[in-house]
Amino acid sequence: MTLQEKYQELVNTATTSGVRDLNVREKDGVMYIDGEAPNGQTKDTLWNVYDKLDPNFLSGDLVMNVKVSEAAPVTKAKVTTEKSNLNIRKGPGTDQPVVGKAAHNESVTVVSRSNDMWWLVRTKDGEEGYAYAQYLTPEA
Amino acid sequence: MKKQFLSVLLIAIFGLSVSLVSCKSKPKDADIKASIETALRMNPMSANTRVDVKDGVATISGECKDELCKAKCAEVAAAVKGVKSVVNYCTVAPAPPPVVVVNSDDMVLSKGLADALKDQPGVQYAVRDGKIVLTGEISKAKWVMLKPTLDKMMSKGYDLSKLTIK
Numbered sequence: 001m002t003l004q005e006k007y008q009e010l011v012n013t014a015t016t017s018g019v020r021d022l023n024v025r026e027k028d029g030v031m032y033i034d035g036e037a038p039n040g041q042t043k044d045t046l047w048n049v050y051d052k053l054d055p056n057f058l059s060g061d062l063v064m065n066v067k068v069s070e071a072a073p074v075t076k077a078k079v080t081t082e083k084s085n086l087n088i089r090k091g092p093g094t095d096q097p098v099v100g101k102a103a104h105n106e107s108v109t110v111v112s113r114s115n116d117m118w119w120l121v122r123t124k125d126g127e128e129g130y131a132y133a134q135y136l137t138p139e140a
Numbered sequence: 141m142k143k144q145f146l147s148v149l150l151i152a153i154f155g156l157s158v159s160l161v162s163c164k165s166k167p168k169d170a171d172i173k174a175s176i177e178t179a180l181r182m183n184p185m186s187a188n189t190r191v192d193v194k195d196g197v198a199t200i201s202g203e204c205k206d207e208l209c210k211a212k213c214a215e216v217a218a219a220v221k222g223v224k225s226v227v228n229y230c231t232v233a234p235a236p237p238p239v240v241v242v243n244s245d246d247m248v249l250s251k252g253l254a255d256a257l258k259d260q261p262g263v264q265y266a267v268r269d270g271k272i273v274l275t276g277e278i279s280k281a282k283w284v285m286l287k288p289t290l291d292k293m294m295s296k297g298y299d300l301s302k303l304t305i306k
Contacts, residue, residue, distance in 0.1 A: 027242060027296075028296060028297070029297070030296060030297035032242075032294070043288075047284065047287075047288065051284070056280070056283065056305040057283070057287045057300070058300045058301075058303065058305070059300075060271075060272075060297050060298025060299055060300045061297060061298075063291045063294060063295065063297065064288070064291050065291050065292055065294060084259075093251065093255060094254055094255045094258050095251075095254075116292045117252065117255065117256075117289070117292060117293075118255075132255065132256075133289075134256070134285060134286070134288075134289045
């Protein structure tokens with residue numbers, strides 16, 4: 001089975017759910033899917049389909065980099081760590097010094113999302129720095 | 141006498157009409173062509189176009205980079221004085237095939253992995269030939285959060301054969 005066939009349902013779902021700039025291609029036995037989902041729910045759906053087609057994503061033959069549309073500017077995000085505080089760092093990287101912390105479930109102001117992995121945020125205490133985007137959930 | 145006056149009047153009217161016509165002389169095709177070319181040159185999107193003008197009808201041809209550029213060329217030409225209509229023979233360049241931009245810098249990938257896996261002590265990582273190699277154990281809930289983050293790094297794929305999802 002080719003990668004195209006294996007992930008056909010995923011590509012179809014992306015197409016029908018309105019993912020923009022959808023780009024599907026293959027290189028050296030790995031499929032890449034890029035695009036911009038209209039909302040977070042669509043992105044979650046795609047990941048569920050991916051999990052169904054390739055349980056636990058363990059084949060390692062797909063890189064799905066679908067972002068959520070930035071049409072609606074995010075100004076606030078909630079700290080969605082498991083339970084710990086979220087480090088706020090001087091620069092984008094865990095090698096950067098910690099300049100502040102945001103508590104679990106705290107709401108922070110998003111200053112910039114120009115870096116996919118590290119968002120520039122400001123806490124209610126006025127501390128500004130980079131926090132790991134995986135632990136931030138945009139608030140409506 | 142009356143006849144003479146009439147002929148003078150006729151000559152005067154004739155002369156006046158000739159001068160009126162010459163005053164209203166239309167821009168020449170060559171001038172229109174030059175004006176369109178100048179206007180198109182000012183628009184950097186349409187550098188590769190050719191213009192021909194015949195009886196005020198402008199024909200533009202050449203290759204535009206996209207549909208927007210093609211429409212813009214016609215719009216620019218139509219706005220030039222003396223242009224009656226525009227025939228748009230511009231073609232649109234085919235879109236380049238999608239390029240896979242892969243992050244093959246192992247150092248950059250390693251740094252990204254260090255950031256992503258800082259709080260996952262059960263998972264060890266390595267980068268081999270641009271591929272992300274993960275070993276160890278991770279909960280399903282955490283893995284579902286982690287995989288999208290790792291995919292943002294655009295690696296050359298994964299070796300997850302030694303990774304256990306609990």
